[in-house]
Amino acid sequence: MATTEQTTPTPDALQPGTTVHVGTDTAREWWRDAVIYQVYPRSFADGNGDGIGDIPGITARLDHLKTLGIDAVWLSPFYRSPQNDAGYDVADYRDVDPLFGTLADFDEMLAGAHARGMRVIVDLVPNHTSDQHAWFQEALAAAPGSPERARYIFRDGRGPDGTEPPNNWHSIFGGPAWTRLAPSSTADGDAYDEPSPQWYLHLFDSTQPDLDWNRPEVRSEFEDVLRFWLDKGVDGFRVDVAHGMVKADGLPDWHGHVSMVDGGTADEESDPGAPEDGSTGAGNSGPMFDQDGVHEIYRDWHRVLAEYDGDRCLVAEAWVEPLSRLARYVRPDEMHQAFNFSFLTTGWDAAALRRVIAASYRANDEVGAPTTWVLSNHDVVRHVTRLGLPDPGVRPNGVFATDPQPDEELGLRRGRAATALMLGLPGSAYLYQGEELGLPEHTTMPNDVRQDPAHFRTQGAEAGRDGCRVPLPWSADEPGLGFGPTGRTWLPQPESYARYAADVQAGVEGSTLELYRSALAVRQAERLGFGALSWLAGWEDSADVVAFRNGDVVVVANLGAEPVEVPANVPGAGELMLASGPLAPALDEGTVVVPADTTVWLRA
Structure with missing residues (x-):
């Protein structure tokens, strides 16, 4: 593999101001600057008309991804599964x-992506399996x-009769993190009787038992799984719950709060960190x-x-703070990327934003890793919707029809500006399917069609994640907005999706797709x-503007309520390279006026 070394910028390479991050030399692995597009297979494109997206549907839309300009595709799980958690409950890795196709379909899709110069990353779910996995079925019978039971985390219950859970942990999806076996578990021919049934741990749904990663057999099995897909030619793995596979010895009680909001857990007694470390309260804490x-x-x-x-490459889905702790996952001999x-x-x-950007580079530069941006x-909840909520800083786990609704126009304007800011940063970046169309969250979805286990395990207290998983609109005038040949969709599309369809945006100047x-x-x-x-000199402490220079490009993002003038004497002010929205007229020649909630790229 190629190696990458840090280089020191020459004095004239940077706009005067505080240097935040220096570039790398010419020895570059592809994943260091890649823009990777997440495909959620059941909602991307339906090839057979059953209303659920599939691998042939992905293959048929590869040209859309090629013309978008991405470097790689990440596929969420498509493995054999009962689909209790949309495929994150894997029965066969x-x-x-069959819902998504066959191994031959996968091979065809992989070859098609590679032929177009795009790499393919697949999802790996190692923290837990489905309860229908052969291993767990063997555990139940043992x-x-x-x-057989040692592959998972089975424990005797507490209390004189074992009827209390082994500890007080809660599931991220709501409710207890332990399920007790049926009162009498028997092997073939009643080979044994279990008078005090054991409990098994599941940090997510009860149909997703956690594996015991202290067992060599578990480790060996997943190395085999890696080789199976590497032999097929995949280019890497996004690792689900990468920070959750090992639990603290003794599984001690913990009195923190668990929630899907912000990705998981928060210790009620902990300090989320000083502002300068970039912490936002998004990290998972606790002994699990x-x-x-x-x-x-x-x-x-x-x-x-x-x-x-x-x-x-290996990509960590690790909800870890502070960022210095997250950087440990991307040390030179471990993983290659970690979602920020x-x-x-x-x-x-x-x-x-300046704090988190600076802290991210500070932490990752120390280990020689790229910072991996994601919105x-x-x-x-999709970022164009989050940014259009009355409080754009809240992070709900879904939005109900009865909740305060986002300002769709404001959210789209801010979402486009946020994306332009993100894509102007050094490092790698991930895009979620449909964001290139400006798709909002489905915030008025009827509760009776929801499928996310987080909605049900919280007894309906949380809307859950269905709103960001709605099938994509490809053609405004076709049934199901062109998602598949029959017009069926496994989740309903809101009426607003017609105006976001890919065919009404392609080639249209100013559209989000363009x-x-x-x-x-x-x-x-x-x-x-x-x-x-x-940081661009003069704006390092601005309350409204994030402004920086990256190589020969000046990026100015106006997050405030009033237009901001970029003076003519600022390098780049005379040549506009990109604007996330319409610009205001300038009074002075060469001056660029950046409206509220807009990002521009200027030639330095």
Whole structure:
């Protein structure tokens, strides 16, 4: 694999101001600056008309991704699964669920992506399996203390008769994190009787039992799974709950609060961190997360990937704060990227964004890793909706029809500006399917069609994640907005989606789709992912503006309520490269006026 070294910028390489991040030399792995597009298979495109997206549907839309200008595709789970948590409950890690197609369909899709110059990352779910996985079925049929049960976290209950859970942990989806087996568990022919049934741990749904990663057999099995997909030619793995696989010894009680909001848990007695460390309260804490033992697993996986050519990568979904703690996942011998959820959960606030950007580079530069930016995914309210809520700093787990509704126009304007800000930063970036269309959250979805287990396990207290998972609109005038040949969709599309359809945006100047295409083209041409960043002098402490220079590009994002003038004597003011929205007329020649909630890129 190629190696990358830090370089020191020359004095004239940066606009005067505080240097935040220096660039890298010419030895570059592809994932260091890649823009990666998340495909949520059941909602991307339906090839067979059953109303659920599938792999042939993805293959048919690869040209959309190619013309968008992305470097790689990340596929959420498509493995065999009962679909109790939309495929994150895996029953067979080496096969495609018939709902999505076949292994041959996957091979065709992979070849099609590679032929178009795009890499493919697949999701790996190692914290837990489905309760329908062969291992868990064997565990149910085996006795307490057996090797079959040892693959999972089974424990005797507390209390004189074992009727109390082994500890007080709660599921991230709501309710207890333990489920007790039926009163009498028997093996074939009643080989044994379990008078005091054991409990099993599930940090998520009760159909998703947690594996015991202290067991060598579990570690060996997943290394085999990695090799299965690497042999097929995949370019990497996004690792689900990457910070949750190892639990503290003894599984001690914990009195923190668990919630899907902000990705998981918050210790009621902990300090979220000083502002300068970039913390937003988005990290998972407690004895079930971010234990030191996970790093040994990723060092082993790193060695597996190093057996293959092509700079294969590991991507951590780790809700960890402070950022210095997250950076431990991307040390040189572990993973390659880690989603920056502190950035995702930062509100529409210039000072807070500067803090999290600076803290991110500070932490990742120390370990030689890229910072991996993200604004939306399948687990959070879409960022154009979050930014249009009455309080753009809140982070709800879904939005009910009875909740305060977002200002759709304001949210889209801010969302476009936020994306232009993000794509102007050095590092890698992830886009969530549909954000290139400006898709909002479905905030008026009827509760009786919701499917997210988080909605049900909280007894309806949380709307859940269905609103960001609605099938995409491809054609405004077709049934189901062109999602599939029959017009069926597994979740209802809001009426507003027709005006966001891909076919009414393609080639239309000023559309969100064309903004994304332009931004990605400029980002690639200017090699912004490998750039050096410094705050633009005069705006380092602005209450409303985030302004920086990245290589030969000046980025100015106006988060305030009033227009901001970029004076003619600022490098780049005379040449506009990109604007997230219409600009205001300038009074002086060469001056650029940036309206509220707008980001511009200027030639330096």
